[in-house]
Amino acid sequence: MENFNFYSPTEFVFGKDRENECGKYVKKFGGSKVLIHYGGSSAIKSGLIDRVKKSLDSEKIPYVELGGVKPNPRDVLVYEGIDLCKKENVDFILAVGGGSVIDSAKAIAVGVPYDGDFWDFYTYKAKIEKAIPVGTVLTIAAAGSEGSGDSVITKEDGMWKRGAGSEHMRPKFSVMNPMLTCTLPSYQTACGATDIMAHVFERYFTNTNEVEITDRLCEAVLITMVKETPRVIEDPNNYDARANIMWAGTVAHNGIVGVGRAQDWNSHGIEHELSGLYDCAHGAGLAVVMPSWMEFVMEHDVMRFAQMAERVFGVPMNFADPSDTARKGIKEFRKFLKSIGMPINFEELGAKKEDIPVLVEKFGLGENGKTGGFVSLSSKDVEKILNIAAEATI
């Protein structure tokens, strides 16, 4: 096991009706003027924004609003949010929505106290030194952004999708009411589930030996997702299944299942180019990329893939041919994704094989660059993975 720090000081406020307490938590964490940040009209129509306002009113906390966050949240709205916060002396941002809204809120939060362009933090030109505090009311179980210090923003000019991370971005509190996820269309639910599983797999495939505890914790989340996701596709109002998925989504990405081990994250990197170019859902892009990445790197550590196959998908170990077990595990993963309504190849995603050179180019490794991770990839490797993804079938 490698040395690590684990610090997850977000207060999770979980369960039915808990959004009615968000005013109390804004107060607890020092907010005196709030920006309510949200996405489309569903948060308004459902009455959620009104309940949030009522909760702030009851604590006599004033607020301003900024809606309109799109999936793959854009830099344009972040600039608008920063200006609004400065003008209105906002000292706390309350993100009401899913990962996109929370990521946008985090970008605004680091932009407010910074004199330069917030995009500097997403292009490694500046290091995040401070931020105004963020709280969240989560409405989609997916990104894990409610418990992480990460944010991904897309620069509209050129559709560059880039991430930043800092402890300063970690939410002070996150209200998680599984009921709020019951109205999600099943496609979005499945995208979220795929994202959650991908967050675990990015940590699970490691070159660090002897990490039994985090291996087992990873498998715990994966097994849960395999059990609970079909139940919410079948019955969107299954509260307990929604609750299990929602907590699994936080555990998958707040760090606890990945400490002390090298991680991968190449599938996320490759997917970002897909959703950057086509504006598709991140989870859908991952459903296409990740099993293809698995096929490409499998020979690097067949036994780890066999372990995943047996422990997560119940594939019996083929002791005479572990590669067979590993391949079957990847196939089971793809079958699972298909069964919950995810695309598994370019055509189903709405991507085009002829764009692969553009995707590889935007990935930015150039002629001699390499990624890090479980298997270090060159531009040629990324191209091969995208070619597998383009034609994948079950």
Added chain:
Amino acid sequence: MENFNFYSPTEFVFGKDRENECGKYVKKFGGSKVLIHYGGSSAIKSGLIDRVKKSLDSEKIPYVELGGVKPNPRDVLVYEGIDLCKKENVDFILAVGGGSVIDSAKAIAVGVPYDGDFWDFYTYKAKIEKAIPVGTVLTIAAAGSEGSGDSVITKEDGMWKRGAGSEHMRPKFSVMNPMLTCTLPSYQTACGATDIMAHVFERYFTNTNEVEITDRLCEAVLITMVKETPRVIEDPNNYDARANIMWAGTVAHNGIVGVGRAQDWNSHGIEHELSGLYDCAHGAGLAVVMPSWMEFVMEHDVMRFAQMAERVFGVPMNFADPSDTARKGIKEFRKFLKSIGMPINFEELGAKKEDIPVLVEKFGLGENGKTGGFVSLSSKDVEKILNIAAEATI
């Protein structure tokens, strides 16, 4: 799943040599004058206390010292610590040791800003409203006190062992270097492992339905302990096995595997009377009590015990007779405890059957009282469990 809050704002600083950074973390969390609190002479002889002092020196943080914490830490030393902190204007307590030292440090921390007797907090006479901050340098993987808001103290006059809990008691940081646990005698190592498993079982046996994610997380910790504990008994210097156990110990008790579900804790309650009366190690007492408690309550939810038997101990499910699977699981647990050197009955623990009436009396339910938990227990039930424990064999 039930509603819950999960808030674990301790920074875990994990890995080799990390104790050399404790000065940095005391500073980060606002300490300007430290009490170094520790147990016996081993922490001095090993050079650990010197390394801690050097780290404080390098940050120019002054300190005073108080050693002498015993297993089942006593109120007498807590009073001494409170007086010392007040006299020396200490504003940060650094506990260097295992659960006993940390629990003692927490008691001092709540006692310093309180005008009354700190024991009020352990007898429900007062509610903890504040504490001076505590940091830890952990030397035993067991109690989970490094990541919890709990503390257990024994009142020497009468040997009353009582617990208190508060978010104010949760350590600001915990340095966890698995190397420091390599010098532990195997008996203490095994006691720690038993305590870790017991912390999970207290949460695992629940009447809350539909808690797949926390069930699976519990099993992840238990499976890890079953794999890694025999390895450190065999080879005390196995760093990776020590590291897996140490992180498992924190995960077992910082709350994450138990949120959203009713819990039990009756085995801990009964054990406290054993270690209170005989001053035996808490883990050793649990090894005697917990499997006996399992036998007594098993019929309340046979399928949950069968699940534990299959998933944790690999007992094949007997579909014609799930009770058989459940019983075999409990037997496997007892065999496991025996194999790592733990006592499994009164004689091996050094307890006496004729003391059972005294133990039941001290447990304090009286004639009509009942505990809560997975199965609510009367004095008569506690007596029966102790009788099973007295005579237990494999």
